[in-house]
Amino acid sequence: MTDPASEVAPAVIEITPGRRPLPPVVALAMEQELKNLIGRLESALLLSQSRDLPTTLTLAEAEPVLTAAVGTVDLGSELSPFLHPTLAEARQLLQDWPTLLAEDNHEALKERWLAVRDGLWESFPRERPYAQPEIRAVWLDRGTIVGARNPEGLARLFDRLAAAGITTVFFETVNAGYPIYPSQVAPEQNPLTRRWDPLASAVELAHARNMTLHAWVWVFAAGNERHNRLLNLPADYPGPLLSRYPHWAGYDNRGNTIPIGQDKPFLDPANPEARSYLIRLMSEMVREYNIDGIHLDYIRYPFQDPGANRTYGYGEAARWNFRNITGVDPLELSPRPNPSLSQGQQLQQRVLWDRWTEFRIHQVNSFVATLSTTLRRQRPGLVISAAVFAHPEHERLQKIQQDWGTWAKAGHIDWVVLMSYAQDTSRFEQLLRPWLGGQTFGSALVIPGIRIYNLSTQAALDQMQTARDLPTPGFALFAAADFNSSFDTLLAQTQATPAPSAPVPLALERYQALQREWNWLLSQQKLWMERSVLEQWVQNVNQLEADFIALADSPSQRGLDRVQQGLTRVREPLTSQMLIETANSAYRLQVWHHRLGTIEHLLRHHEAQQGRR
Structure with missing residues (x-):
């Protein structure tokens, strides 16, 4: 057994070239992944296009003229300049998907899927930074x-x-x-x-x-066999702690400090x-x-x-403490049933094993x-x-x-x-x-x-x-x-x-990134609701920014409550009643809810931090 700490979860989608049929579960995963990838690329393109726009939302005098039904848009349309041409190819493949499967044309399906995926990957904008404010950590x-x-x-x-x-x-x-x-x-x-x-x-x-x-x-973890090699130490050197304090060691049920297959x-x-x-x-x-x-x-x-x-x-302290609590040495227990015991004894063993796990x-x-x-x-x-x-x-x-x-x-x-x-x-x-x-x-x-x-x-x-x-x-x-x-x-x-690393300034900048995105869509007449609802929503969006800035400048519980209430008002209209001229409006709405949810969570995180000060 190897330590899964060094393992990486296998790919869901493993594609072998040729005519070999795709398992149904893999074909389904490929189709869903393509839909999601279209949404992810569009997210990046929207962030890139809107990066330099003002945060304050403004409405055009005239009503927007929609060119597509709710949920989809003609990706080849000249009215959608931010949509990369590869998105049209991806959409076409999705339209052809049922036919290719019905015809058992798995070879073409695999070839086109790989080509489209690679094309979408290559289409992510790189001409300037576009990523929203976020925690970007590195080990x-x-x-x-x-x-x-x-x-x-x-x-x-x-x-x-x-x-x-x-x-x-x-x-x-x-x-x-x-x-x-x-x-x-x-x-x-x-x-x-x-x-x-x-x-x-x-x-x-x-x-x-x-x-x-x-x-x-x-x-x-108190040692590392690979690190021992770097220091020219014996492979079984237990590290600077356990070499001095061997009674601090843990053991497996075979008496080893290092489990089989681990290091x-x-x-x-x-x-x-x-x-x-x-x-x-x-x-x-x-x-x-x-x-x-x-x-x-x-x-x-x-x-x-x-x-x-x-x-x-099964360290010395663990065995002594568990024995003191239950009267049983945990080494006498096993997670597997023992058929030589009576049902009552097996039940007692199970109960004690669960207690050992809980311990x-x-x-x-x-x-x-x-x-x-x-x-x-x-x-x-x-x-x-x-x-x-x-x-x-x-x-x-x-x-x-x-x-x-x-x-x-x-x-x-x-x-x-x-x-x-x-x-x-x-x-x-x-x-x-x-x-x-x-x-x-x-x-x-x-x-x-x-x-x-x-x-x-x-x-x-x-x-x-x-x-x-x-x-x-x-x-x-x-x-x-x-x-x-x-x-x-x-x-x-x-x-x-x-x-910024502090929760409130980070939440504010993330919200302003959303405002710029909404502003771009409004300026391009690609976001629509009933006029009165839209006007009220725009007012709420702009007011929330003002409340957010006030909170960042002068944190208070009252200011935090105002921002949290404002977030609720901004989120409520983000439903299927809002028409968005993008490749997948349902995906876009979901992403906006996710991003607003993260902003709300950053504020809860801030509130908890303040409570500890």
Whole structure:
């Protein structure tokens, strides 16, 4: 069994050339993906076209003359100059889709779909930055930091990130048990950075470029076999912590500190000494460095497979504590039924196994709660985030005991950064939608993660645009090590300089981007409602901007209430009664609701932050 932390979710759409028939589920996914891609390209084109317009909406004297029915437009029409010609080709393919399937012309279907997809990707605007204000984070990994060699090299790296429009840097500060800075709490600094203090340099460099800096910390993973090779240490070296404090170690049910197929030993989250050490270490970072946030990684147990009787968490402290609570050593329990036992004994085993799972979940949950309380007491405005898996909740709890929904709902973390790494955009969206739909996680922001390794620049841009069209405040890119010149150029071409990081100014700028988009559509006579309704809506849109500016200038609860009420008034008319002359008006309305929903969530996030001050 390999650690899924190093895996990427497979593509939904796998296309093999030739006449081999497409499975029905794949053909359906291709059709839906094409519809969504049309919408994403149009989103980018609208943002690009409207970028320099004023935010105040104005109405033409005459009623607009609509050239199409609700929901669609003739994409070849000269009345739609912002629509790229490839959109017409895509629409034509969608029209031909049922016929091609009925004729079993799968070879032509695949060829045309790939050609159209590539054409749409190539049509994303690159002549100037167009991306809306958003959180754009990057994981800046240890290897890249070490490769910078000194503050001057790190400055060049931060120059690249700033030019790419990055707003937030997750700076790998603790890796494999080693802090990257000279710590008074940790037993030793990473040997590869002993000549300097990368964290001190990074904070200064980030702030000078209007970026925020979050210390990225491996929490319970305490070593790394691959890192041992870099330091010419034995492969089985457990890291600087467990080599000194072996009783802090976690174990699997076979007595191994590293589960089979994986390469990292873990601390026992139930060990009070290990917990105290981790809290003191992160408290030191907050006290000694002007960091903007703490980013928690490996905030879980290692991956397990209970169905194969591969489980983890049997550290000395965990076994003693669980035995003290239940009278049973957890090593005597098994997730699999034992047919030699009576039904009553099997039921008791099941109950005890569930208690053991709950016990381990609680160890992580209680640690996050204690850490959050401690760090916020030191610095109330600190942003606490966590890199977490997008797996279904039940699977996560059983396999890694990571209950991040509870942390978010309790207000212990500010950002949920999903490691939603996928080989194609369809899978990426599948991973995200369960967490961006009807569920809410308190005031916490849910931020998708995009792994750019092995993605083409066009595919990476498409996943970024997907995040922009969903109800998210931005995205995080994994990792800086995988940036190259073509990706740097893409980001610089499409993303402006870093946006404000505070929730209210960020929400205001996102709202103004929407205003410009609406203003462009109105100026082109491509947005229509009943005249009286439209006039009232335009008035509400403009009034909301005024209220928003007042709130940003002078925050107050009364001002926040006015903005939230204004958002409701602006959202209400965005229904099928509004006619929009675009490729897919239903998609456009959905995106607007998503973007307004994100603005509302940023305001709730602001309200929660104010409550902690």
